[in-house]
Amino acid sequence: MQVQQRRRGDLQALSTGTIDAAEFTNPVDEEQLGFNKAADFYYMPSWWEPGATLHVFINRSEYEKLPDLYKFAIQAAAHEADRRSIAQYDAENAAALKRLVDGGTQVRFYSDEIMAAAQTAAFELYGELSSSSPAFNKIYTEWRTFRDSVYSWHQTNEYRFMNFVYNNPAAS
Template sequence: MKRRTLNQIALGTISAAGLAACQQSNSATGTSNASSTTDLPTIEWEMATSWPVALDTIFGGAQVFSDRLASLTGDRFKITPRAAGELAPPLEVLNVVSQGAVPCGHSASYYYLGKSPALAFGTTVPFGLTAQQQNAWLYEGGGLQKLQELYASKFNVIQFPAGNTGTQMGGWFRKEIKSVNDLRGLKMRIPGLGGQVMAKLGVTVQNLPGGEIFQALQTGAIDAAEWVGPYDDEKLGLNEVAQYYYHPGWWEPSATLEVQINLNEWNNLPPQYQSAVQTAAYEANVTMLSRYETRNNEALQRLVDKGVQLRSYSDEIMEAAQQAALELYDEFAAQDADFQSVYSEWREFRDRVYAWDNLNESSFTRFTYSKLNG
């Protein structure tokens, strides 16, 4: 692919169809994705991540990004993802990238709410947007531009969506949870604003990295935990230390993960490499969501066959959690100008996209599912 073509891909409207067409063209001609990059510098970076390598889908977001970036640049720009803890603690990725200690990372923005509560919108917020809605907000609703302005001004970082888990499950519990009263006093691993909502409901919240959840549940250091969904939760063995598996994951109706790049390093990249980064991140975003959507249901069936007890949150818990979430957003908006700035625009978009989806896609899904399973 010529440099002019590479620029057109990332500087224009990027689409999955465009990426697929590009791949098919390369396959047919036997040419490299970037055949005219010999005049560009050779760059090799290491990437800090928040994920264990064993979680192949979520760590795979970083790997898909890196593989596509190398392909687009004729192997002249290579990034090597490292497992959580190799370059930085899993919940410190943004910090080391911001400081310039590591040029880039792959993480979830809501791990860093202590720096700015507005970062929650980069990943997800309770009772927020589904993956499709989140992508619409980021790519076409002004969300990504708003967040990039925040990252640049506060952290000297630029970030791009590079993965999404889809709607998550509602966590693992060692005992049944039927009412809000049953939540009081529980020790639970849950990050982000979801954790703060749970705290309002009386839960003692802990923010542990994925690799520490199993042991914490096994030893009784925590009574409950959420991670992602059936495919990853099975890999962590959470079904071996907790019996009850709840849904829906109201705190994470989707979860965007992102590539975070030190802004000084970004500004030093040739424009062609910047374009390639954007394209590779887009592909990683679509690929991760597609993999989770494909793998989760099969994993859930395996878990049920092993004796896991599926439970749905009661209406009482759902209503109390939603009310607590809305109160929390109002509190943050009153105290934090950055949160208010993002939240006001996000809320307007949410209301519009909810109305559209409820009219069209959701009504179609409800009807079709009811007839197929009636």
């Protein structure tokens, strides 16, 4: 397998077989890009990006020169944009996926074996990047420490609640 980065919406490469598969972010965007016109199958889940988030990058030295009120405004705007984006996709993805399926797209799920192999490869890459980049290592170490610390809470409460609710929809 050879991974290629293509320009957004390069359906011709998918339609002609130049590439075998494509990935963007979610049903809303992939429907808008027309992936369903070039591919019959939609594989899920996207564990490497279960939910896209927005980022803002600002030159630190310029940011530090700003008055505190401006810094707060930037932080509030970034937070609000991220929350709104997530809420919008949460609200629209179900309808987009239904339209894809109604149009003939077949949803398939990656096997646990494929998911485990992808996870292993990802964490091997993170290890390599950590070894070669002090900046990556700093961020990765802090992220992993935080992730590990919240796992117990999510397994104790969040996962169990979601598992129950999704397997036992309330009567209407």
